[in-house]
Amino acid sequence: MNNQVKFVQGNEACAEGALYAGLDFFAGYPITPSTEIAERMSIQLPKIGGKYLQMEDEIASLAAIIGASLTGHKVMTATSGPGFSLMQEALGFAVMAEIPCVIVNVQRGGPSTGNPTHVSQGDVNQARWGTHGDHAIVALTASNHQDVFRVTVEAFNIAETYRTPVVLLFDEVVGHMREKLTIPEPGEIPLVERLKTSVRGGVDYHPYLPREDGRLPMSDFGGVHRYNVTGLFHDMWGFPTDNPKIVQGLLRHLVDKIENNSHKIAMYKEYYMEDARRILISYGSAARSALHVVENRRSRGERLGLLELQTLWPFPYNVVKERCSGARSVTVVEMNKGQIADQVKAAVDDPGKVFLANRVDGVLITPTDIRNFLRVIQGRGI
Amino acid sequence: MAIRDFLRERFFPHMWCPGCGHGIVLNNMLRAIQTLGMSKNEIAMVSGIGCSSRISGYVDFHTLHTIHGRALAFATGLKMSMPELNVIVPMGDGDALSIGGNHFIHACRRNIAMTALVMNNRIYGMTGGQFSPLSGYGTLATTAPYTNIDHGFDVVDLAISAGATFVARTTTYHAKQMADIIREAIIHDGFSVVEIMTQCPTYFGRKNKLGDASNMMEWMKDITTPVGSKAKEENPDLIERGIFVQKELPEYCSEYNKVIERAMKGRS
Ligand SMILES: Cc1ncc(C[n+]2csc(CCOP(=O)(O)OP(=O)(O)O)c2C)c(N)n1
Ligand code: SF4
Numbered sequence: 001m002n003n004q005v006k007f008v009q010g011n012e013a014c015a016e017g018a019l020y021a022g023l024d025f026f027a028g029y030p031i032t033p034s035t036e037i038a039e040r041m042s043i044q045l046p047k048i049g050g051k052y053l054q055m056e057d058e059i060a061s062l063a064a065i066i067g068a069s070l071t072g073h074k075v076m077t078a079t080s081g082p083g084f085s086l087m088q089e090a091l092g093f094a095v096m097a098e099i100p101c102v103i104v105n106v107q108r109g110g111p112s113t114g115n116p117t118h119v120s121q122g123d124v125n126q127a128r129w130g131t132h133g134d135h136a137i138v139a140l141t142a143s144n145h146q147d148v149f150r151v152t153v154e155a156f157n158i159a160e161t162y163r164t165p166v167v168l169l170f171d172e173v174v175g176h177m178r179e180k181l182t183i184p185e186p187g188e189i190p191l192v193e194r195l196k197t198s199v200r201g202g203v204d205y206h207p208y209l210p211r212e213d214g215r216l217p218m219s220d221f222g223g224v225h226r227y228n229v230t231g232l233f234h235d236m237w238g239f240p241t242d243n244p245k246i247v248q249g250l251l252r253h254l255v256d257k258i259e260n261n262s263h264k265i266a267m268y269k270e271y272y273m274e275d276a277r278r279i280l281i282s283y284g285s286a287a288r289s290a291l292h293v294v295e296n297r298r299s300r301g302e303r304l305g306l307l308e309l310q311t312l313w314p315f316p317y318n319v320v321k322e323r324c325s326g327a328r329s330v331t332v333v334e335m336n337k338g339q340i341a342d343q344v345k346a347a348v349d350d351p352g353k354v355f356l357a358n359r360v361d362g363v364l365i366t367p368t369d370i371r372n373f374l375r376v377i378q379g380r381g382i
Numbered sequence: 383m384a385i386r387d388f389l390r391e392r393f394f395p396h397m398w399c400p401g402c403g404h405g406i407v408l409n410n411m412l413r414a415i416q417t418l419g420m421s422k423n424e425i426a427m428v429s430g431i432g433c434s435s436r437i438s439g440y441v442d443f444h445t446l447h448t449i450h451g452r453a454l455a456f457a458t459g460l461k462m463s464m465p466e467l468n469v470i471v472p473m474g475d476g477d478a479l480s481i482g483g484n485h486f487i488h489a490c491r492r493n494i495a496m497t498a499l500v501m502n503n504r505i506y507g508m509t510g511g512q513f514s515p516l517s518g519y520g521t522l523a524t525t526a527p528y529t530n531i532d533h534g535f536d537v538v539d540l541a542i543s544a545g546a547t548f549v550a551r552t553t554t555y556h557a558k559q560m561a562d563i564i565r566e567a568i569i570h571d572g573f574s575v576v577e578i579m580t581q582c583p584t585y586f587g588r589k590n591k592l593g594d595a596s597n598m599m600e601w602m603k604d605i606t607t608p609v610g611s612k613a614k615e616e617n618p619d620l621i622e623r624g625i626f627v628q629k630e631l632p633e634y635c636s637e638y639n640k641v642i643e644r645a646m647k648g649r650s
Contacts, residue, residue, distance in 0.1 A: 025463055046645035051462050051638060055455065056488040063452045064459030067428070070446065071464045093449050222426060222444050222464045228390075230439070230447035239393055239439060240447075 004183045010174040011036035011078075013145040013181045014104060015044065017152030018076050020183065021191060023102075024050035025073040027064040029057055029083060032116050033172040034106035037078035058083035062090040066099045070221035070229065072194060074156055078104035081123055082113060084130070091165055092131035093231040095254060098208075098216055100159035100194065102152070104168040106175040109362045118362030119172040121284055124339040127167045128313050134251060136258035138265060139167040139313040143287040145181040148174060150189065151267065151310055157192040158265060162257050163216045169312060171335070173285035173364050194218075201225060206236040208250075214257040259314055266319055267310035272298055276305025278374075279324055280357075281344055282333035283309040285364055290333045292367040293374070312340065320347040329377055331355045333370055388412045388422065390442050397436055401595025403554040403580030407472070407501055408437050410557050414564035426467045428457040430482060432474035432508045433582075434501040443470075451481030454489040457496055465635040468568060469496035475516040476506045479535055483515070490544035490573055494634035497567045497574045500537050503582035511585030522589040537577040538626050547572035549627040553579040553602040556623065563625060571633050579606070579621075 008016070015037050018026075026041040028034075042052040051068070055061040058079050065075035079087065084105045094101055107123050109115025123130075127139040138158050142148045148170065155166040197217040199205045201224030210216045219225040232240035233247045241247070258265070271294055273279070282290035287308045294306045307323055309316065324330045324344075330353055332341035338356045345351035357373035359365040389412075398404050415425065425443040429435035431450035438445040444467070448456045453471050461469045478486050478500045489498065505523060506512040513523035518534040526532075541549045548570040552560040560578060567574035581587060581598035592598050607613040609624035 025459070027459060043645075046638075046642040047648075049642055049646075053459065053462060055458070056484055059452060060455035060458070060485055060488070063448065063455035064462070066448075067446070067456040067459030067461075068463035071460065073463050075459075089449055090452065221446070221460070222423075222467050224423070226422060226442055226444050228439055228445045228447065231449055232447070237392075239390075 004185075006181045006183065007178055008145065008181050009036055009176055009178055010145050010148050010170060011106065011176070012040055013148040014078070014152050014168065014170065015040035016181065016183060017149040018102065018156065019044060019048075020149070020189070021153045021156035022074045022193075023076050023156065024048065025065060025068040025075045026051070026077065027053040027055050027061040027068075028077050028079065029055055029061050031080045031083045033108055033175045034078045034080050034104060036175070037104060037106075058086040059090060062087045062094070062101075062103065065101050066090065066094055066097075069099050069101050072220035074100070074160075076102040076104065078106065080106050080108045081110040084123060084126065088130040092133060092135065094165040095131065095135045095137070096231050097229050098163040098254075099165065100163050101165050102155045102159055102168060103165055104170065107169060107171045115362040117172065119285060119335060119364055120360070120362065121169075121171055121286065121335040121339070122360070123169060124312055124336060127169055134255065136255045137167065137313050138162070138164060138258060138311070139169050140267065140311055141169045141284045142310055143174060143284055143308060145179050147310065149181060149183070153189050153191070154267065157190075160192040160194050161215070162261065163218070164258060167313075169284070171284045196220070197225070199225070207238050208234060209236040210253055210257070214253065214260070262314035262316065263318065265311055265314060266316035268316060268319060269308040269310065270323070271306040271308065273305040273307060273323060275303055277303040277328050278305070279327045279330045280304065280306045280333055280370070281309065281320065281330060281340070282306065283312065283340065286333045286335055289365050289367050289370055293370045296367070309340070315343045315347070317343070317347040320344055321349070324348045327353070329353050329355060331357050331373065331377060333357045333365060335359050335365055383416060385409070385412050385416060388415065388442055390440055393439055396440055398433060399584045401581070401583040402433065403503060403582070403595070404434050404437060404501060406554040406557060407499065407560070407578055407580060408440060410561040411470070411472075411499065411564050412441070413561040414568065417565055418568060420468060424466070424468055425470065426460060427470045427472065428453050428460060429472050430474075430477040432477045432506070434472055434474035434503075434507070435477060437472045451477050452485060453477065454482065454485040454498065458489060458492070458494055461494055461496055462635060462638065465495075470499065470568065471496055472499040472501060474507065475500060475502040475504060476514040479537065479540070480515045487540070487544040490541050490546040490575065492634045493545060493547050493572045493631055495571050495573065497564070497576065499564070500575065500577045501580050502537060502577055503580045503586055504534075505582050505586040507582045507585055511589060517586075523585070524589070537575070541575040542627055546575045547627065547629050547631050548574035548625070550575070550625045551577040551579070551621070551623045553599075553606055553623060554581060555599040555603045559623070566625065566628070570628065572631060
């Protein structure tokens with residue numbers, strides 16, 4: 001049992017979560033602050049007969065795991081902002097061709113090479129809209145290593161359930177910080193395995209014909225059914241088409257299968273929310289500082305609560321709207337120019353009560369920073 | 383198995399122009415596969431984007447039609463995850479050597495068992511006739527209206543120096559040789575590159591006043607010569623065709639199996 005407790009970096013917690021979920025194929029290209037994930041994979045995967053590939057760049061890394069996912073493997077790649085930018089075209093391919101895969105972006109400061117070894121949460125909107133065209137996307141995050149492990153497992157479960165790429169948006173502080181991680185026993189967290197078609201070989205088979213519930217049972221590529229996979233709009237055989245009806249139907253399917261299930265995909269944690277009159281909303285490493293402030297103020301009797309988001313996309317509008325309905329003020333604590341604050345404003349009844357407490361200088365936002373913001377906000381009598 | 387049995391007739395007619403060389407490549411690739419007696423289930427075709435890449439839609443194998451230039455990267459993941467598949471990667475010259483140039487040299491270097499077919503029509507066909515890195519100095523294209531000043535790659539030299547263990551060149555005029563070479567390339571246990579000089583009468587032919595498809599094929603006959611021929615000594619401008627390199631070196635998937643063995647030993 002003792003070896004199930006580890007003292008690790010967040011990046012290792014992510015790698016452990018992926019292995020627990022059944023990952024056996026990883027391809028990547030080194031970049032700070034994500035590299036420890038690749039290093040861990042290169043050690044662990046061959047030990048279990050899995051494969052680690054170091055590709056020539058991030059485009060190739062995502063392309064390679066897509067190829068491996070098709071044959072039925074659980075796959076992942078890991079990068080940071082510049083590499084995530086390079087991956088956007090292949091990410092769209094995975095959306096269009098409905099390929100389960102997990103893409104980790106341990107965020108650092110951008111744009112461009114930016115602030116390589118420093119923390120940021122600036123890629124929230126890139127995760128949402130980085131690839132071109134209308135689409136839905138899933139992006140998850142976490143603030144401590146136990147949760148990093150947990151959401152990584154969930155990322156694989158969601159990828160398999162909805163046949164979709166899932167983005168894990170961690171950040172430099174969580175990725176590099178060391179803390180305790182307890183590896184759950186096998187079976188403790190349920191795993192979702194790939195839904196396979198029941199159509200037998202030799203029978204006319206439609207790889208891209210979703211079930212009524214939107215799920216797509218597919219035959220592993222290279223197996224008994226031969227079919228076509230393409231990034232073009234395609235019909236139920238996977239063959240390219242520009243028939244407007246089919247194009248619209250496929251786009252609707254790709255969006256609906258995620259958006260209509262956003263309540264199931266929504267992961268979040270609530271701290272002191274039952275009677276909170278003022279609310280902090282935060283995620284990732286910023287949520288650690290936010291929690292500190294909330295606990296501190298609670299001890300002084302102030303009715304402050306924290307809603308920690310783990311699912312960023314699809315944004316849990318209903319959860320936020322409902323939890324914030326009675327609050328006097330909602331302060332979003334994040335390390336960007338308000339990328340989640342914008343969503344919170346769109347979610348609540350009165351956007352005027354939403355404030356931003358942020359830092360964008362590569363330094364983790366501290367409890368003192370947050371207290372200073374709150375003082376200004378409350379000083380206005382809100 | 384008859385050639386027809388390798389085709390997805392449901393998806394015909396094909397999208398290529400009359401006279402396009404890509405159909406000749408399809409035909410002779412299938413003839414090569416036919417002689418190998420493989421089952422269709424053993425073959426995967428991975429392609430990128432371009433007129434040439436559409437070839438994957440028409441064949442009844444496991445087919446993966448990806449994004450421009452990245453076919454070899456997708457194919458690398460596919461092959462590593464399922465080494466028993468025979469992987470064939472048809473690419474246009476722009477696909478393989480412009481946007482995909484980096485993946486191309488790295489796939490050569492890794493020596494991963496798959497067959498790269500570079501369908502070299504010296505032009506971007508699909509986007510309407512812009513010059514490619516294979517067009518060559520002095521040619522005309524829609525984006526080289528005053529003649530092209532970019533020098534072309536030599537696909538064979540590039541593949542050899544990047545480490546490919548099977549490298550060959552052929553043309554659509556030499557259909558029989560094409561089928562023989564593709565057959566050898568598929569059997570080869572390592573990374574195989576076959577450059578197939580092919581005609582795009584619609585753009586390269588028209589822009590450069592090379593006549594119709596049959597004129598262009600005659601022209602490819604005239605400007606090429608078998609590897610090591612006397613004619614090449616007399617006329618160094620001739621382009622050699624045939625097999626340039628065919629050597630055995632450790633293949634990437636088998637090498638990775640050794641990594642797995644070492645890792646498993648280290649654990650116990
Ligand atoms: C990222 C990206 N850039 C550009 C394009 C547009 N595009 C499609 S095919 C092509 C070139 C096709 O030329 P080639 O690869 O030589 O094949 P051919 O059509 O001549 O057979 C280009 C530039 C694209 N699809 N994707
Ligand atoms: S444009 Fe050129 S390459 Fe494309 S189909 Fe027509 S002839 Fe072939």
